[in-house]
Amino acid sequence: MKTANQPLLSLKGITKRFGALTAVNGVDLDVCPGEIVVIIGPSGSGKSTLLRSVNFLEEIEDGAIVFEGNEIGYLKNKHGRRHLDTPAKICALRSEIGMVFQHFNLFPHMTVLGNVMEGPLTVQKKSTAAAREIALDMLSKVGLSDKRDVYPATLSGGQKQRVAIARALAMRPKLMLFDEPTSALDPELIGEVFDTIRALGKEGMTMIIVTHQMGFAKEMADRVIFMEAGSFVAQGTPEDFFANQMEHDRIKSFLTRIL
Amino acid sequence: MKVFSGRVCKTILLFSCLLLLLVPMAHAEDHEQIFQQANDAMGSGDLPTAITLLQKIPISKDDDNSAFVRSRMQVARLHHALEDFKAASASAQEVLAIYPDNSEAVNFLASMQKELQPGYVTFLDDCLRFLPQLLKGSVMTITLVFCTILISPLGGLLIALGRLSSFKPVSSLCWFIIWLFRGTPLLLQLFFIYYGLPSLGITFKPFTAAIIGLGLNYSAYLGEIIRGGIQSIEHGQMEAAKAIGMTYWQAMRRVIIPQTYKRLMPPIGNEFIALIKDTALVSTIAMVELMRSADQMFNAYFNITALILAALIYLLFTTIFTFIFEKIEIRAGIYENR
Numbered sequence: 001m002k003t004a005n006q007p008l009l010s011l012k013g014i015t016k017r018f019g020a021l022t023a024v025n026g027v028d029l030d031v032c033p034g035e036i037v038v039i040i041g042p043s044g045s046g047k048s049t050l051l052r053s054v055n056f057l058e059e060i061e062d063g064a065i066v067f068e069g070n071e072i073g074y075l076k077n078k079h080g081r082r083h084l085d086t087p088a089k090i091c092a093l094r095s096e097i098g099m100v101f102q103h104f105n106l107f108p109h110m111t112v113l114g115n116v117m118e119g120p121l122t123v124q125k126k127s128t129a130a131a132r133e134i135a136l137d138m139l140s141k142v143g144l145s146d147k148r149d150v151y152p153a154t155l156s157g158g159q160k161q162r163v164a165i166a167r168a169l170a171m172r173p174k175l176m177l178f179d180e181p182t183s184a185l186d187p188e189l190i191g192e193v194f195d196t197i198r199a200l201g202k203e204g205m206t207m208i209i210v211t212h213q214m215g216f217a218k219e220m221a222d223r224v225i226f227m228e229a230g231s232f233v234a235q236g237t238p239e240d241f242f243a244n245q246m247e248h249d250r251i252k253s254f255l256t257r258i259l
Numbered sequence: 260m261k262v263f264s265g266r267v268c269k270t271i272l273l274f275s276c277l278l279l280l281l282v283p284m285a286h287a288e289d290h291e292q293i294f295q296q297a298n299d300a301m302g303s304g305d306l307p308t309a310i311t312l313l314q315k316i317p318i319s320k321d322d323d324n325s326a327f328v329r330s331r332m333q334v335a336r337l338h339h340a341l342e343d344f345k346a347a348s349a350s351a352q353e354v355l356a357i358y359p360d361n362s363e364a365v366n367f368l369a370s371m372q373k374e375l376q377p378g379y380v381t382f383l384d385d386c387l388r389f390l391p392q393l394l395k396g397s398v399m400t401i402t403l404v405f406c407t408i409l410i411s412p413l414g415g416l417l418i419a420l421g422r423l424s425s426f427k428p429v430s431s432l433c434w435f436i437i438w439l440f441r442g443t444p445l446l447l448q449l450f451f452i453y454y455g456l457p458s459l460g461i462t463f464k465p466f467t468a469a470i471i472g473l474g475l476n477y478s479a480y481l482g483e484i485i486r487g488g489i490q491s492i493e494h495g496q497m498e499a500a501k502a503i504g505m506t507y508w509q510a511m512r513r514v515i516i517p518q519t520y521k522r523l524m525p526p527i528g529n530e531f532i533a534l535i536k537d538t539a540l541v542s543t544i545a546m547v548e549l550m551r552s553a554d555q556m557f558n559a560y561f562n563i564t565a566l567i568l569a570a571l572i573y574l575l576f577t578t579i580f581t582f583i584f585e586k587i588e589i590r591a592g593i594y595e596n597r
Contacts, residue, residue: 057498087506095504105499109517109594119503122513151594164499171503 006069008033008206009054009175014063016049023049025230026063031175034204038217041227042254047210050227051177054208055099056090067093068174095123098168102180104160106152112139112163113148119171131170138166142196158189162196169200176200178209194220212258218242226251290316290326297333306337313337320357328354332363344375385564389556393565396552397572403469403538403548404576408531410474415481420511422486433482440479446540448472453544469541477534484526488519521592528584532577549573 007030016024024046031037039047052058054065056073064071072093074082084090107115116135120126126134139145142162152160161181168176178197182190194216201207201220211217217224218238225235226245234245245251293312300309316330331354338347348371354364373381421433440448453468463471492515500510539550547555553569556562 055502057501091501091504091506094502099502101495101499101502103495105493105495107496107499107514107518118513119505122509123504153595167499167503 005032007031007066008035008068009208010064010066011050011054012064012066014050014053014060014065016046016053016058016060022230024053024060027227027230027232029225029232031206031208033206035206035222036201036220037208037223037225038221039208039210039225039227040212040214040217040254041233045228046230047227048179051099051179051208051210054175054177055094055097056084057099059084067096091123095119095171096174098171098173098176100161100164100168100176100178100181102183104152104157104164104184106160106163106167108152111149111151112144112155115152115163116166116170119167123171134170135166138170139163141169141199142166156189157185158192161185161193165193165196165200174206176205176207178207178211180210180212182211182213214242214255214258226254228254290330294326294330297330301337306341310334310337318353318357328358328361328363332367335364335367339371344371347371382564385560385562386568388560389553389562389565389568392552392556393549393568393572396547396549396569397576399546399548400535400538400550401576403473403541403546404531404535406470407473407477407534407538410470411477411481411530411534412485412527414474414478415485416516418478418482419485419489422482423489436475437479437482440476441483445472445476445537446543448476449540449544465541465545468544469538469546473534473537473541476537477530480530481527484523484530485519488523489515491522492518521588521595524584524588524591528580528588531584532580535576535580536573 009029009031011027011029014024014027014029015022027046027050029037039050041047049058053060060074065073073085073090075085076082085093107118110118113132113135116138117128117131120131120134121128124131136145136148139148142165144159144162144166147155147159147163152163155163165181181197182193185193190213194213197207197209198220209216209221221238223235224238224241226233226241226248228250234241234248234251236245293315297309297312300306300312313330313334316326319327331350335347335350335354338344338350348368351364351367351371354361355368358364418433418436421429422437424430424433449468449472452463452472453465456463489511496514496518497510500514501507505513538548542548542551542554549569549572553565556565
């Protein structure tokens with residue numbers, strides 16, 4: 001059942017371990033449609049792992065992922081052991097959730113247009129003409145229509161990340177995940193990527209963004225979450241978070257370190 | 260004049276008859292003496308003296324015991340030994356002037372002429388003699404190479420993907436295939452397939468056996484190369500492909516494998532150049548290819564030109580391959596050009 005206030009995504013008790021290390025420790029998170037959630041925190045705190053779990057790039061040990069009211073991605077066998085759903089199902093779920101990586105991961109052997117067309121063409125089995133139309137549309141959205149015929153190697157870091165965003169958007173996802181999208185960029189290139197993300201937000205895209213850019217968090221986020229050692233330590237609206245949570249020692253020391 | 264009585268006359272007549280009879284014999288004895296002296300001179304290394312001695316034997320049209328021919332041919336050989344080819348030829352010509360059909364003189368002149376012609380003419384003559392056979396062999400070599408080039412990349416890809424499979428039996432099987440075919444000599448594998456399997460009731464024609472042997476061996480090698488190529492592609496590529504909803508196989512086909520082409524070209528080119536030379540091994544299982552043809556020519560004529568020619572043909576093939584693979588490598592990596 002879908003109601004107006006129903007969260008688009010609900011994470012319930014997400015737990016991910018790497019051997020003895022618990023990377024994500026029972027995290028709960030509700031993300032409403034159109035909401036922009038920014039997660040900050042020191043490296044190794046489990047932010048990226050949490051994000052990758054939502055896209056099934058990491059298989060979680062415990063917890064549930066509820067998307068549009070349905071629990072997704074995991075099945076239980078007759079012994080009660082949980083395991084990932086069938087590859088076909090997982091692929092279908094992933095195509096509804098876009099992801100942007102720190103290192104872009106563009107396909108270097110395809111042109112910019114080819115990169116953006118690849119999802120609609122191969123995954124959604126659209127015709128070349130239809131895929132091309134979508135891709136051109138997405139490229140104009142990120143302002144790179146003029147680069148459509150070049151290979152990624154010729155692009156700047158900022159341009160690469162905008163192509164990566166266009167590639168994710170071409171699948172018409174309902175939710176976008178950004179894993180430190182500007183961490184690999186020269187400072188002067190960060191702005192163009194955030195402009196693109198900002199424009200997406202204005203269109204009402206639901207987004208979870210892991211970043212170290214506090215300025216961006218302050219300006220864009222509906223909610224800021226501080227994560228440490230696999231758990232959410234504090235969260236709130238940007239105003240509330242940066243005004244009040246600063247009293248929190250660990251947040252204060254983290255913020256003074258990176259600002 | 261009563262001095263010359265009938266008796267005396269008779270005696271003189273008888274004596275002269277005897278003399279007449281003795282003259283040829285005396286000649287023959289002279290000749291043998293000359294040959295003997297000439298031999299002695301040769302024995303002591305005095306070839307010019309031997310020549311002078313032998314030339315004393317007169318020209319004779321009815322050379323019964325062939326002293327004339329023998330002497331002149333010996334003179335010719337001696338001149339040849341002294342590298343006076345003109346005199347050698349003249350001496351043989353002397354024989355031909357009297358006996359135009361003398362085969363010894365004809366052969367001597369022919370072989371000397373061949374010897375005296377510039378080296379490259381001899382070489383070209385030999386080349387023309389050997390080329391038809393060698394080219395026939397080359398066609399077989401090229402056929403073997405092309406069949407293996409068609410088979411082994413596919414076999415290699417299957418083995419590589421099998422090795423990377425998370426399904427244990429498949430990855431173990433592929434590991435075993437690589438271990439077996441990389442760990443034993445190709446020659447042994449060919450022997451086993453052609454000579455060994457018939458005892459198990461499986462018989463192949465030489466060509467089939469050769470293709471099976473080369474195909475399996477090169478699939479195993481390429482399998483490891485392709486696996487390395489796939490694993491060298493950054494992990495993020497697979498994640499990005501999965502993140503837009505691709506299955507593992509779609510990601511492999513569309514994203515991962517195409518990126519390996521450029522990286523794979525140098526090692527695969529290497530393998531295929533080795534393959535051109537490895538086809539020589541199938542000559543041991545009753546296949547007549549370039550190496551076997553060259554070997555046959557060499558044994559028949561004992562002429563190393565056959566081997567040199569085969570080497571040149573192999574070099575030609577490997578050079579063409581090197582060139583082709585350089586071109587493909589550049590084409591495959593075109594997206595890396597800035």
